[in-house]
Amino acid sequence: MLVTTYSSSVYGIEATTISVEVNISTGTRYYMVGLPDNAVKESLQRVESAIMAIGYRMPRQKIVVNLAPADMRKEGSSFDLSIAIGILAASGQISSTLLAQYLLMGELSLDGTIQPVKGALPSAIQALKDGFKGFILPEENTREAAVVTGLAVLPVRNLKDVVAICAEKSDIQPVYIDLEKEFLQENEQTGADFSDVKGQENIKRALEIAAAGGHNVILIGPPGSGKTMLAKRLPTILPPLSMEESLETTKIHSVAGQLKSRISLMTKRPFRAPHHTTSDVALVGGGTHPQPGEISLAHNGVLFLDELPEFKRAVLEVLRQPIESRNITISRARFSVDYPASFMLIAAMNPCPCGYYNHPEKTCICGSAMVQRYLSRISGPLLDRIDLHVEVTPVAFKELTDTQQGEKSMVIRARVIEVRKIQQERFKELKNLHSNAQMGSKLVRQYCDLDEPSAQLIKVAMERLGLSARAYDRILRVARTIADMDGSTNIASQHIAEAIHFRSLDRENWGG
The missing domain is CATH 3.30.230.10 (Ribosomal Protein S5; domain 2)
Known part of the structure; x- marks a missing residue:
């Protein structure tokens, strides 16, 4: 039968x-x-x-x-x-x-x-x-x-x-x-909060810009300066997932078998922090029977790579294509599968092997050649794809012992949500485009028109810093986000100046 x-x-x-x-x-x-x-x-x-x-x-x-x-x-x-x-x-x-x-x-x-x-x-x-x-x-x-x-x-x-x-x-x-009730249930922020961070106002500003525009960030500073602490608090200021994003994120975690039995829908943005010993297959996905990697599990969320130079060079280089295309294709002889990989990359690293290069108080014991070898573990093309290069300095004792509480994540998040609404309105006719960081070169030219002072400022920066064409586009994207945060329709010279400030650690002038 x-x-x-x-x-x-x-x-x-x-x-x-x-x-x-x-x-x-x-x-x-x-x-x-x-x-x-x-x-x-x-x-x-x-x-x-x-x-x-x-x-x-x-x-x-x-x-x-x-x-x-x-x-x-x-x-x-x-x-x-x-x-x-x-x-x-x-x-x-x-x-x-x-x-x-x-x-x-x-x-x-x-x-x-x-x-x-x-x-x-x-x-x-x-x-x-x-x-x-x-x-x-x-x-x-x-x-x-x-x-x-x-x-x-x-x-x-x-x-x-x-x-x-x-x-x-x-x-x-x-x-x-009840899908609506499940999705709209209150997600109270518990544990980590930006108010826990003492000082570091410049770094908080950089992370708020990153969250508002979906930009990638690298934090460079000595041990104990708060790089990891700041990175782990980034998800608390990101806007909540939309229904579409929530379903897509849940599908990926379902395929990977990482959904707990009591969870019906992922309502919080994922935060993935793989160890630096991870392999390239574990990071991008694959295997004999292809499975999503860390970059796909971080889809619509944050991928945090701590101690960036300690990752194998081959592992870091596989990130270059997914950062640009926001998806990863895994091909085998008989078939290929596509996994989405639209994530915010947050990287943290020390400036040298001992960690104290450019430290205001402690002396670096590394020679210049050793420092360059350490920094060269991160390739120029990968750095080009990171929008914000932020130098993290140690917190002063006065700030560390200050009893005044800093700004809460909830307050910063509210500002980020308002900026994201501006971008959603801007890109409402474009499919799968939600933030300034996702703009291609054509859209950058369309939405990042510069006046004469701004154009001259970025021209000087390009010549002095030796920036690439990709870095030029990324400066404009960041400047567009800063202008949105100021409620400005046009990009002004101060927006360009701040965006250039966050590229000051670019490859050819690092630590200069």
């Missing part, structure tokens, strides 16, 4: 519905076809044990399981549930009447317990598009799938629950999430 059940497979951050065809006929062997990987092939052993554990029998006949479309690679253990139900239906042990209405996903334990899977949210979105009535999946994945309205999401704990649903004898109720 031939029976078809339906499951889902994720490629990139998009899902494809897979037809699981099970045919039982005369014979004695099991066959799994349709380009399954080892985890899928091994499912027959798990399925057999699970079926017997709930009191049913595994047919001792020829069983052929075909995963269609047969020319697409099938990976992972999420097909276990649909295969098991297909075998039970094809052998006549349960009814197959409802199988065409539901998508099935879940990994089976030997005792019939259903384990959570990756990619429930993109699979639910595709199930709704394909016209399925409901989605049967592990209880732990229910909340992330339930954000898709119009789809009955049924949580199950073991194979017996699914059998009861097929027999229409189950009392399991669909889980529904």
Whole structure:
């Protein structure tokens, strides 16, 4: 008897519905076809044990399981549930009447317990598009799938629950999430706050500019000057995620299997801080079975690279293309997948190996050649792609012991949100463009028109600092953001001057 059940497979951050065809006929062997990987092939052993554990029998006949479309690679253990139900239906042990209405996903334990899977949210979105009535999946994945309205999401704990649903004898109720309530719930700022930072007003100003325009920042200063502390507080002043951004971010974390069972929707911007020993594959994504890397997990959020020169040169160089294109394509012989990677890069580093080059009080023990070798670990092309170069100086004792509380993140965030609204209005006709940092050269020329004093100022800066054409565009983008913060329609010379000030650590004049 031939029976078809339906499951889902994720490629990139998009899902494809897979037809699981099970045919039982005369014979004695099991066959799994349709380009399954080892985890899928091994499912027959798990399925057999699970079926017997709930009191049913595994047919001792020829069983052929075909995963269609047969020319697409099938990976992972999420097909276990649909295969098991297909075998039970094809052998006549349960009814197959409802199988065409539901998508099935879940990994089976030997005792019939259903384990959570990756990619429930993109699979639910595709199930709704394909016209399925409901989605049967592990209880732990229910909340992330339930954000898709119009789809009955049924949580199950073991194979017996699914059998009861097929027999229409189950009392399991669909889980529904109030998406608007979930998204708009109050996210109180706890823990880190900009008011904790003593002094460093110039650095706070730079980070506010970065947050307002979505710009990349590198912080350079001696140990203990507050670089990491400041970087970790940047997410507290970023604007809240939009609904579209929240769904896209949640999809990426769902595919990577990093959503907790109680989370249905990510409402806070991600902050990723990989260690400097991380590999290039871990950073950009990939592997035998491609998975999102740190840059994609930081999508719509912040990627913080502390101790930047300690990262391997090859690891840093792979960042250059994603910073510009805001996505990463991972290619293999048979397929390629695209992951979004629109993140804010915040990097921190010491100015030399000992950390005290240009320190106002402590003496640097590094020779000039050693300092240059240390700085040369960061390539010029990578620095060109960072909008703001900010020198962080140690906090004076007077500021450190000041009892007066600084400006709270909530206050700064309110200003950032207002500036972002200006940019949203400016780019409302342009798809996938939300901030000044995302402007291409054509848009820079359109929205960053300069008067004569401003043009002369940036010309002198280009000549003296030896800046590249890319650095020129980035100065204009930063100046556009500063002008927006001032409520100015046109870019003035003071806006250009401040933007140039934050390029003063550019490659050819670093520490000069």
